[in-house]
Amino acid sequence: MSWYWVVLLVIAALVAGVALGFFIARKYMMKYLKENPPINEQMLRTLMMQMGQKPSQKKINQMMRAMNNQMDK
Structure with missing residues (x-):
């Protein structure tokens, strides 16, 4: 038992x-x-340039803010 x-x-x-x-x-x-963080501003800028986009600082800041908001959730 x-x-x-x-x-x-x-x-x-x-x-x-x-x-x-x-x-x-x-x-x-x-x-x-x-x-x-896995991606920083420089990596994001390089990625956008490789995709054929001209990255502006405003667009990079928007994308970084969106990624940080996603990480906080």
């Missing part, structure tokens, strides 16, 4: 560990991406 409790406890600990690990990893990645 007692080995049922041991198995149940091991399964519960495993599920709790996986859930806790997922949320810690998610929080860490969100913080990392907020501190180190």
Whole structure:
């Protein structure tokens, strides 16, 4: 009878560990991406020039603001 409790406890600990690990990893990645955004203004300017567009500072600022708003959500 007692080995049922041991198995149940091991399964519960495993599920709790996986859930806790997922949320810690998610929080860490969100913080990392907020501190180190994947695209900066220079990369965006280069990308727009490669696509054949002449990037103005206003357009770059708009796109950066839109990307930052998307990251905040």
